Amino acid sequence: MVVEFIDDHRARFGVEPICRVLTQHGCKIAPSTYYAARARTPSARTVSDAVVWEHIEAVQADRAKGRGVAGYRKMWHLLKRDGVDVARCTVARLMREHGMQGVVRGRKKVITTQPDETASRPADLVGRNFTAAAPNRLWIVDFTYVPTWSGMVFTAFVTDVFSRRIVGWRTHHRMPTELPLDALEMALWVRGRAGHHVDGLIHHSDAGRQYTAIRYHQRLCEAGALASIGSVGDSYDNAMAESVIGLYKTECIKLDGPFKTVDEVELATLMWVDWYNTGRLHSAIGYCWRRSTRSSAVNSPPTVEPRSQRCLMARTRCGNWTSPSSRPPRAARGGSQDAGTGTRSMSIPGMSHPPGTSTTRSPRSSSPWLTTRPCSVTRWPMPARSMRSLVRCCPWSRS
Known part of the structure; x- marks a missing residue:
């Protein structure tokens, strides 16, 4: 903190006068001490903290992970999920030093x-x-x-x-x-x-x-x-x-x-x-x-x-x-090829679908997820607009 203070004012007053005034007011520091601190290479902890803090900032800013609301406990688990090996106390210390905290209800x-x-x-x-x-x-x-x-x-x-x-x-x-x-x-x-x-x-x-x-x-x-x-x-x-x-x-x-x-x-x-x-x-x-x-x-x-x-x-x-x-083979899962649209209609055992919907998958698609597309909506438990958005966007509605 003292070194940073001298860095901020050295261009106006100089290093020696600042050190002399600080020493007179009880904060003893010699000019040689300041120059030695400036020439010293960063410690391993300082370098490690800088790397970890970059990961913390990235996770907290990610809307799919920290979402800006994660505290140090969830942040520690999120970092472990991303492969960052760090102690929980280190995460808490860095978040406290930089003024980052989880939201409070x-x-x-x-x-x-x-x-x-x-x-x-x-x-x-x-x-x-x-x-x-x-x-x-x-x-x-x-x-x-x-x-x-x-x-x-x-x-x-x-x-x-x-x-x-x-x-x-x-x-x-x-x-x-x-x-x-x-x-x-x-x-x-x-x-x-x-x-x-x-x-x-x-x-x-x-x-x-x-x-x-x-x-x-x-x-x-x-x-x-x-x-x-x-x-x-x-x-x-x-x-x-x-x-x-x-x-x-x-x-x-x-x-x-x-x-x-x-x-x-x-x-x-x-x-x-x-x-x-x-x-x-x-x-x-x-x-x-x-x-x-x-x-x-x-x-x-x-x-x-x-x-x-x-x-x-x-x-x-x-x-x-x-x-x-x-998974069962494609033939066991059933389905038929539509020559006109180039899609394959799938029927999965044990999975039911609401009236007026069809499950299709492109033959070139490698994803095991199926895309549910409502064809005609008669009466849903909620408005058709919200239900269509829900079926397209939310994988949790499939389980």
Whole structure:
């Protein structure tokens, strides 16, 4: 720090006068000490810190990795995923020295939970134990507000507790029963499209009137799910859903806002949900990441953290990756060649598709992913525009 101070003022006062004045005021430094410090080569730690800091800045600025919200713990795991071998304390020290830190969630200002005192509420089947042994055993739901220039917007989420995957969401300019009901319909459609059954699923929510409505309860009964509602005015009974809302506010709304219309909020939410389900690290499942649509992630399995059984379990939760050698041959998968369009229509056993959609793949394409293209839309669980964007952009909707 003293050497830098002398560098800043030596052109005006000279080195010797500055050292003399500093020594008179209790900061003893000789001109020879200054020149020796300037001639000294950087230490190995200084060189290493400069290289690590370049990696930290690159990861934090990457919208698919740090997204500008990662703290030192997630930054350390992100660097390890990229092959940068560095101690966690070093990452914390460098981020502290350069004033970089993860974002901190704020407080809620708008009350969205408005209970209906006349409606009957199911019992709390969760008891603040937000764990599940397999997918589709426990879903937690909640919705929140987003201020825009054109008014207040509301977003509802449906999250699978086992994999921390957002399986359904909906954005609307009001918060009627249709808001969480559309998110639930999307979650059921996504799981049904993948061939999953939700019989016996526990659906946990707060005591808001939207979740105690008759239509909402009837839809849960039709799907074979069990309703579970926490107590009134106690956020701890739905703490995990509140955590998802807090992450949404911190990592999407505050980062990408302010927003003008509900369409801008919907697009930003779509991009955040895709990153949340495919690229974000989740500490609850061993800092594992899910597969993405990039070719490097499709053609190779995700790396498992050494000496971590939780991460091995989470890898099964996050994608069920299968090697190309374990896939059935093309003839066994079925399909027919269309001479007119040059595409091959594929039918995969165990994978269902909604009415009016077709799955095609170009014969020259080497990617194992199929492209789903809606042909005619009759009635989706959400608007056709949002559903088409979701099917094209989000690989998490395929599992």
